[in-house]
Every structure is written in structure tokens, then in C-alpha cells.
Amino acid sequence: MTSPASLTVDVRLELDRFELAVDFSLSQPVTGLFGASGAGKTSLLETIAGLRRGASGRVQLGDDVWLDSKAKRFVPPEQRSIGYVPQDGLLFPNMDARQNLLAGERRARASGQPIQETFESVVELLELAPLLDRDVRTLSGGERQRVALGRALCSGPRLLMLDEPLASLDMPLRRRLLPFLERVRSELTVPMLLVSHDPTEVQALCDDVVVLRQGRTIARGEPREVLRDPEVFSLAEDQSYENVLPAHLLRREEGTSIVRLGSGESSIELVIPRDDMSSGEVLIGIPANDILIAPDRPGRLSARNVLPARIIEIRPIDRRALVTADLGTGIPLAVEVTETTPAELGLKPGLDVFLVIKATSCRLYGEGDSSPEPNDYSAS
Amino acid sequence: MTDDLLHVIWLTLKVASVATALVVVPATALGYALARWDFRGKRLVSALAGLPLVLPPTAVGFLLLRLLAVDGPLGRNTLGFDLGLLLTWKAAVLAAAVMSIPLVIRTARVAFEGVEPRLEMMARTLGYSRIETFFRITLPLAGRGLLAGTLLGFTRALGEFGATVTLAGNIPGQTQTLASAIFSAQQVGDNSKADLFMLISLAVGFLAILGAELLSHDRRSSESGK
Numbered sequence: 001m002t003s004p005a006s007l008t009v010d011v012r013l014e015l016d017r018f019e020l021a022v023d024f025s026l027s028q029p030v031t032g033l034f035g036a037s038g039a040g041k042t043s044l045l046e047t048i049a050g051l052r053r054g055a056s057g058r059v060q061l062g063d064d065v066w067l068d069s070k071a072k073r074f075v076p077p078e079q080r081s082i083g084y085v086p087q088d089g090l091l092f093p094n095m096d097a098r099q100n101l102l103a104g105e106r107r108a109r110a111s112g113q114p115i116q117e118t119f120e121s122v123v124e125l126l127e128l129a130p131l132l133d134r135d136v137r138t139l140s141g142g143e144r145q146r147v148a149l150g151r152a153l154c155s156g157p158r159l160l161m162l163d164e165p166l167a168s169l170d171m172p173l174r175r176r177l178l179p180f181l182e183r184v185r186s187e188l189t190v191p192m193l194l195v196s197h198d199p200t201e202v203q204a205l206c207d208d209v210v211v212l213r214q215g216r217t218i219a220r221g222e223p224r225e226v227l228r229d230p231e232v233f234s235l236a237e238d239q240s241y242e243n244v245l246p247a248h249l250l251r252r253e254e255g256t257s258i259v260r261l262g263s264g265e266s267s268i269e270l271v272i273p274r275d276d277m278s279s280g281e282v283l284i285g286i287p288a289n290d291i292l293i294a295p296d297r298p299g300r301l302s303a304r305n306v307l308p309a310r311i312i313e314i315r316p317i318d319r320r321a322l323v324t325a326d327l328g329t330g331i332p333l334a335v336e337v338t339e340t341t342p343a344e345l346g347l348k349p350g351l352d353v354f355l356v357i358k359a360t361s362c363r364l365y366g367e368g369d370s371s372p373e374p375n376d377y378s379a380s
Numbered sequence: 381m382t383d384d385l386l387h388v389i390w391l392t393l394k395v396a397s398v399a400t401a402l403v404v405v406p407a408t409a410l411g412y413a414l415a416r417w418d419f420r421g422k423r424l425v426s427a428l429a430g431l432p433l434v435l436p437p438t439a440v441g442f443l444l445l446r447l448l449a450v451d452g453p454l455g456r457n458t459l460g461f462d463l464g465l466l467l468t469w470k471a472a473v474l475a476a477a478v479m480s481i482p483l484v485i486r487t488a489r490v491a492f493e494g495v496e497p498r499l500e501m502m503a504r505t506l507g508y509s510r511i512e513t514f515f516r517i518t519l520p521l522a523g524r525g526l527l528a529g530t531l532l533g534f535t536r537a538l539g540e541f542g543a544t545v546t547l548a549g550n551i552p553g554q555t556q557t558l559a560s561a562i563f564s565a566q567q568v569g570d571n572s573k574a575d576l577f578m579l580i581s582l583a584v585g586f587l588a589i590l591g592a593e594l595l596s597h598d599r600r601s602s603e604s605g606k
């Protein structure tokens with residue numbers, strides 16, 4: 001792959017109900033564009049891709065100026081070297097999966113990429129081998145998105161743009177596809193711009209997040225930090241917060257699996273439902289409203305995880321409060337309680353407490369399991 | 381009799397084929413423009429392109445005749461030379477082309493409108509220029525519809541009568557096609573000849589329209605999954 005180049009965007013674009021006005025540059029490998037639907041995220045992507053005209057300002061990747069309205073410069077989309085993955089895949093129905101994957105072959109060659117090697121590694125990475133000769137109209141939702149992602153990767157992109165790549169899928173399928181995106185992220189060096197309104201996706205994949213509301217940037221920064229911002233929180237798809245933590249799968253016991261959060265001295269063990277598919281590095285999702293908080297160590301409980309923690313901060317959010325506590329792993333865990341709970345329990349920053357987490361509240365976003373998906377022809 | 385017959389069939393197929401060949405590219409291009417572009421006067425162009433469908437064919441033939449007459453805008457007096465079309469097989473081609481072009485434009489437009497524009501955008505991001513996108517994505521996806529439309533135009537040209545007799549006449553051995561041969565045979569009371577021509581028209585027309593039907597039907601069934 002070509003060496004990563006940074007993207008600078010400073011554009012204004014008149015939309016139906018508001019003006020899109022953003023100014024940011026990407027410095028991290030994966031940047032999220034987060035916001036409710038209708039915030040202007042897709043319009044922004046299309047402007048960066050050159051698919052939508054009419055924006056004023058400047059778009060630049062590395063030394064290449066793609067848009068400079070003052071100098072009347074507009075580079076057409078086919079010369080921008082973008083790998084675009086839309087929500088609905090947009091596979092070409094007149095080609096089979098292999099032909100789709102190779103649709104951008106010519107540009108990949110022009111960019112000096114060894115297309116055969118790229119193709120083979122993408123097929124392996126995304127587990128596409130069984131799909132290659134399929135008619136793309138018969139692919140399930142998840143298979144379709146994997147082919148669409150593969151097609152973008154095989155086209156020699158200098159920038160990947162994913163527009164809610166998992167949004168058309170149902171929850172279980174999203175969880176199953178997330179690891180594929182994880183792999184792309186960790187194994188390739190192409191910078192990625194990911195549009196999402198799913199906080200889990202953003203936490204799992206992004207190093208940096210830009211939050212859009214009504215065409216404006218309202219927050220920017222490290223995802224876990226930004227997503228706990230009350231203003232940002234309320235934009236989430238289902239207005240709930242899920243902690244997503246990197247973890248290491250240690251061992252399996254009867255009915256449960258044990259994972260380690262953090263590393264070295266400060267690491268802690270967490271009991272989760274047994275999982276036979278994954279191994280090694282995984283992501284653990286714990287919904288903020290599934291965690292209990294106790295000022296004193298609770299007695300006998302059915303919950304498997306009782307973890308000592310220290311409160312870092314308490315933020316009121318729309319008749320609720322989001323308490324952030326540090327498990328000593330350096331990774332904060334957000335706990336959702338009712339508005340009055342902090343006062344009733346005397347919770348305040350610096351206080352040592354215990355967090356109670358049922359094993360069954362923990363979800364595992366494992367390494368890709370290759371078991372066949374249910375035939376979800378209707379997933380779109 | 382067989383020579384006459386063969387000549388009529390041969391001339392009919394020739395006129396319809398040449399007319400279709402002349403029409404298919406401009407009609408497809410116009411269909412694409414109407415489907416994909418917004419331009420000033422689009423409605424006007426669309427209405428004009430559909431006009432031959434609603435006019436009496438003899439009116440279209442007579443309009444063409446006035447244009448090509450010696451003192452017409454495309455006549456010898458204006459151009460300074462004679463196009464030499466009137467009362468020849470070329471006039472029959474012109475009449476058939478004008479009468480069938482609206483059908484081809486319309487079906488082409490519908491075929492192009494059926495192609496998801498976002499697929500074309502997708503192709504652009506993969507490095508295809510506008511022209512490559514048209515030939516590699518749009519055209520293959522609209523292909524069946526375009527073929528069906530062309531076949532429909534061909535059948536329309538096969539059966540053209542009103543505009544053809546007005547512009548090219550009904551000269552046996554020169555401009556007499558199946559349609560005008562049936563008319564002539566019926567006029568002189570030669571029912572067996574008229575029957576024969578009628579049956580031949582029936583067979584040719586049926587095959588063509590069946591082909592068009594199969595093309596559009598096949599597309600539907602393959603889209604619903606194999």
C-alpha cells in the first residue's frame with residue numbers, strides 16, 4: 001500500500017436545511033464521523049470523494065489538492081484514489097463477486113500495486129474465497145458488505161471512506177462483521193474515514209472522532225472521551241452508551257470465558273459468557289446501564305464480576321447520570337445511573353467503589369468467526 | 381409470384397433493418413440524456429420525440445414530403461441539389477425511422493432510468509471516467525431494456541404503412557413493403573395474396589415481439605435470484 005497521507009478538509013456546502021461547514025484534518029489512522037442521521041455526514045463524504053459538486057473551500061490529501069474553489073480546481077472522483085464503501089454495498093449486479101473485487105484493478109495497477117498479491121490478501125483477510133464465483137445478487141447482507149469492502153481495498157485506495165458500512169445489518173450480524181473491519185484497520189496502512197452513528201462501532205474502530213450536528217463540528221477527540229459528552233451522547237442511535245474495551249481471552253471454564261482487561265500489574269480479569277469461536281485479542285462490550293455501582297463491597301451476589309474502581313467524573317445526561325470509573329487499567333468504564341443516584345449514594349470523583357457486572361451483560365466482539373450467516377436476503 | 385413475394389419480404393426486412401440501424405444510436409443517446417440530464421427544454425424535446433406516436437402516420441409522411449419537396453426546406457431549390465429520396469426505398473427507410481424512433485427513445489429512457497445512479501457514482505470512485513462508467517456499468521445494466529426497445533422499434537418499422545406510402549409510394553418491385561402489398565392485394569380483390577402477406581407479417585411480427593417479451597421477462601426472473 002502507498003504510504004498514508006493526511007487529509008485536510010475545509011469546506012462549506014449549502015444543504016437543504018442548513019449549511020455544512022467543517023474544517024478538520026485527519027492525523028490518526030482511523031477517524032470517525034459521528035452524528036445523528038441528517039447531520040450532513042454523507043454529504044461531507046460525497047464532497048470529499050468528489051461525487052457532490054458545489055462545495056466551496058479546500059480538500060487535500062497529502063500534496064494533492066482535490067478541491068480548491070478559489071483556484072477553481074476540482075479533481076474528478078475517478079482521479080481521487082478513494083476506496084468508498086456505502087451502507088448498501090452497491091455491488092455491480094452485472095458482475096460476479098470476483099469481478100466486483102477486481103473492478104478497480106486498473107487503478108490499483110496504475111498506483112503501482114501488485115494487484116494479484118493485494119487480491120489474495122484481501123480475500124484471505126475478509127474470508128471471501130467461498131464467495132468469489134457467486135452472483136452478487138444472491139449474497140446476504142453481511143457477505144455483500146464484505147465484498148464491497150474488499151472491492152474498495154483492491155482498488156489501490158489512498159483513503160478509505162466507509163459510510164455506515166454496518167448500518168444496514170441487524171445487531172448480531174454487525175457484531176460478526178466488526179472484527180473484519182478491525183482486521184482491515186490493524187493490518188493495512190490506508191487512512192480511514194468512518195461515518196457512523198453507532199457509538200460501539202466508533203469506540204471499536206476509531207482513534208479519533210469528529211462529531212457533526214446540523215452541518216457543524218460540535219466535538220472532536222478521543223472516542224471514549226468524546227462519546228461520554230452529554231451533547232454527543234444524545235446523538236447516539238439508541239441513546240445508550242456501551243463501553244467497548246480491548247481484552248485478551250485467557251481461558252474457558254464451564255459456561256464462561258475469562259478475559260483480561262489491561263496489561264501487567266494493573267490488569268484485571270472479567271468473566272463473560274462462554275465463547276468457543278474466538279481466541280486472543282477481542283473486544284468486550286458492556287452496556288453502561290447494565291453495570292451496578294456500590295459504595296461498599298457487596299456480599300453474596302449472583303453477578304460474577306465485582307470489580308474495585310475509582311470514580312473519575314460524574315456527568316448529568318438527560319435525567320440520567322453517567323459515572324465514569326477507572327478500574328485501574330487506565331481504561332475508563334462508564335456506568336449509567338438515575339439522576340438522583342449520585343447524591344443518594346454520596347458518589348463523587350475520587351471515591352473508591354465497586355462495580356457489579358453480570359457475566360451475561362458482557363458481549364464479545366470476537367475475531368471473525370467464519371460460520372455461515374443465516375440467509376438474510378432481507379437484511380437490507 | 382414467388383419472385384414478387386420474396387422481393388416484398390426482402391425489401392420489408394431491408395427497410396426495417398436499415399431504419400433501425402439508423403435510429404438505434406441517436407435514440408439511445410437521447411434516451412440517456414432524457415434519463416440522466418437536466419437541461420433547458422427537456423420537456424419540449426421529450427414531447428417532440430414522442431410526437432410521431434400520436435400523429436396519424438399519413439400526417440407524418442405528408443410533413444416529410446413537404447420538407448423534401450422540390451420547393452421545401454430540404455428540397456432541390458433550397459439545397460441546390462436533389463437528395464433523391466422521394467419514391468425510393470430510402471424514403472421508406474426515412475418514414476419507418478421517423479415512425480419508430482419514439483418507441484426506441486422511450487424504452488431507452490426507461491431502461492436507463494432503471495439503472496441506480498449511485499452504482500455509476502461507485503464506479504467513478506473506482507477510477508472509471510464518465511465514458512468508461514457508461515460503457516462498463518450503465519450500458520450493460522440497461523442492455524436488455526435497450527435490446528428490447530430496439531426490437532420494438534424494428535417491429536414498428538416492419539409494419540409501417542401510412543407514412544411510407546405517402547413518402548415512398550407503393551410501387552411494386554421498388555417501394556412496396558408487406559404492409560402496402562397487403563393493401564394493394566386487398567384493393568384489387570386478390571384475397572389469397574393478401575392472406576399470404578398477412579400470414580407472413582403475422583409470423584415475423586409475432587417472433588419479434590415474443591423476442592422483446594422474453595428479453596424483458598428474463599431480466600425480471602434473474603433479478604429475483606437464481
